[in-house]
Amino acid sequence: MEELHVRSAILVVARSRRAKHAEKANSVGWRGVAGDLGVVDLYDVWRRRPGARHVGPGWFHIEYTATIGRRFFRGMCMGSIAAKYDWDADRFPALVRDLGRVPWDPEAPRLLSERTGLSHAASTQVLIGRGEWYGWDSRFDARERPALGVTAAESKDAQRELSEIYDRDKLTATALFERSLPQDPAELWQPGGIHALTERLAAYWVEQFGRRPNVPPATLAAAVLVEMELNDSQLVFRPSAAVLCATLADPDGSAMLTAQLDSRLEKSTLTTGFNIIGESDALWPFGQRWEPLIQFCRWAYAYLPASDPVRDGVPRTIELLRAQLRQPGLLLSLGTVSAQTITALHTRRESEPWPKSPDADTFDDGLIVAKRRRSDEWELYFRPASFQRDDRSADLRAVVRDYRRAALLLLDWVFGPEVDAMRASIDSGRTPAGRFETDPTLSVPDLVDTIATELGVHPDAAALYLQLAALPAPTDRSIRMWNGWKPARHRAAESALVDKGLVVRSKRGRVGRQVFLPGDWIDKPGIEAYKWELHGLDISYARKYFTGASAPRVPLPTLFHTARSLVRDRMDLGP
Known part of the structure; x- marks a missing residue:
């Protein structure tokens, strides 16, 4: 059997009497390899550590004390840890030795996707205990992707899709599988065993996160490629294509499009800059997604077929976006500018000076908010509700850096007459379904x-x-x-x-x-x-x-x- 560095594992434990929270652990990889795919494999996940005593596939007793539910760092176990306390630590490895790997069910990701609204790639990552890591180790490699039916782009997008959920709700693969694995591990080998596991996991997922609308696979595949192009061309955080498509398909179900977004600036405790904060949890997602969401509206109108749920959601999404961008308390970031830029901006205002002198640490004229980051650098913010075709807005256009000017162009576009014509075209139903x-x-x-x-x-x-x-x-x-x-x-x-x-x-x-x-x-x-x-x-x-x-x-x-x-x-x- 080929050696493989296992990055995710079920930690099968035998409770230790010496310490309340410590366990002697044996490990079983919850994943397989391309060409011989299975749910359960036996590997020593620490075998490549310097001085490791065990090499290659097989069952080993790992003399390592671990706290159950802990995230292991990369040098130890690459990925997430799931535990089932009431499994017999001797019986489970015996089942694997006698029966082999638990057969992988290719229908399981489809079922999980259908029940939860997750993408196929994200459902696959969830089912094999991956997806809560930001780094490369939560994605599938070139040997795994063909066997799982996932492309490299879809794997990358799924990693972002799941990381956002895990980080927001602090749910780990440990909790998912603790609630979803059967009481008797032998059920995993029985016909329908993985199907039943998936049913339980889907029910728990919906209980925790709710159900997103299902997006046609062809639409999501195209959206992933579009998102990659956008991500390559702009230095801003990009949400996953799956999240953007789900937002368009059900805009009224999106908190970022319906919540109150009053915000203010607070000094960061981690950097020399500032953070936009507010009472709503939707504030940060809106700040990161409003630009790509507008771009996706344009793409969906032009390049998706009539009656596609993502395209059909464009008119309502635009309506809600406009309302959010006109909230008077909303602040958005435009990056950093030099001290010379602030001085130039002050000079442009000789007829209508800043509320404070250019030597102050904060400028705020109702539209533009500038805060000194350090002596030669300022952070620039603005209130989109006050962004119009007036002198103040012209000043803002003049000083914002090139790579952030696109944000202002998008803001102009979303309130322009062309958008109304696009919305009317979608609502009219003139284009036959599927065309x-x-x-x-x-x-x-x-x-x-x-x-x-x-x-x-x-x-x-x-x-x-x-x-x-x-x-x-x-x-x-x-x-x-x-x-x-x-x-x-x-x-x-x-x-x-x-x-x-x-x-x-x-x-x-x-x-x-x-x-x-x-x-x-x-x-x-x-x-x-x-x-x-x-x-x-x-x-x-x-x-x-x-x-x-x-x-x-x-x-x-x-x-x-x-x-x-x-x-x-x-x-x-x-x-």
């Missing part, structure tokens, strides 16, 4: 007919032309999904455009397509140059592409019409 508004034959059928006549091409080619002209990332896979096309139909539409000289074939790295409109091209992020203006794209901190803008900021019908005019008038492409 996409990114299909021009559904969103702008008259424009498709007009272009087909002008260019002398089939309506399929006209629709593809509009998508190539307007959308930031019209990959082959996406086009076929949006339009419901088979590859042959897609290739025929491409060929018609190539034959007319309206597009060119070219191999360009990592863009997922081979036809492009003629004109200048930007290698990073891989987009036609004119689309930079079309989508109002921006460069974020460290000159990374701000991918949040890759979801259209305007309703798709407007985007298609604008793109057609822009391509025709500015680049002289087509009639």
Whole structure:
């Protein structure tokens, strides 16, 4: 049997008479390896420690005193510890030796996901006793993922999904399994044993945390990839895609969208800075999620099919977001600025000076709040309820650092008229269930007919032309999904455009397509140059592409019409 460093374990204990809280422990790994997956394995989880006496798989008596429920550090046991006090410490290892591993039930994560609303990857982590660690050791490695049916991105997202719950509610895998494991360990080997374990675990989970809405697997898989792009481009904490999707699917069930968010600043006891604090537990999640939640609203409107629960929740989510952002007591962070910036801001206010001089430690004009962090650095905050198109707001736009300017752009957008048009489009039900508004034959059928006549091409080619002209990332896979096309139909539409000289074939790295409109091209992020203006794209901190803008900021019908005019008038492409 291959050696494997076990990172999670059930700690099977024999109570010690010498100390009330100490136990002599034997260990059984609650996990398996790819290719021979099982729930229970026998490993010495400390065998790689310097001076360890036991090496390799097998059952060993570990002469180590442990407090049950304690989190072990990485050098000892990588992961969570679960204990079952009333199991016979001799009988359980004997069962494993005689019967082998408890067979892994691939339906168990699906059942747990269905009953709780957790993602499939998070349900898998819970079932094997993982998920309460922030670090890499709570994720699945390259050997485990194929056997468990989990991708690397899903594993990473699940780790964040569970870490947030465990940290908020202080629940450990110990408590989960103490309540869920059977009284008789032999039940684990019986038919339906893991199913029954999962039922108990799901019931306890719902009792502790409630039940989240179920998100379609295809939607969550796409959301995980979108969240990864957003996470790569911005230096802010990102919540998991699963949490964002659940919020959109049930916005009224989200505390961050319904709670009172009065807040104030308090000096941090751990750093030289300040913390935003308040009475509501929803304050911190709102401060971390409001930006990605707005970006997810744009993405869900444009790229999810009609009647998807996540897309259907966008109008109500926007309504609640607007209400929260207009709470007068809400403070949001905009990062740090230099002392020179504060002086410049004071200079801009000569006609309307700050309430205090620039040498004071705190400035507060009702919109902008600045607090001195140290002599040459200030922390900048603002009240979104007072953020409007006035002089104070213009001052704030001028001084905020580039990588935080995106927050103000999102705030402008969420209160703009384009959002109302998007909400109306979703509520109207004009797009048939399961179809996409990114299909021009559904969103702008008259424009498709007009272009087909002008260019002398089939309506399929006209629709593809509009998508190539307007959308930031019209990959082959996406086009076929949006339009419901088979590859042959897609290739025929491409060929018609190539034959007319309206597009060119070219191999360009990592863009997922081979036809492009003629004109200048930007290698990073891989987009036609004119689309930079079309989508109002921006460069974020460290000159990374701000991918949040890759979801259209305007309703798709407007985007298609604008793109057609822009391509025709500015680049002289087509009639």
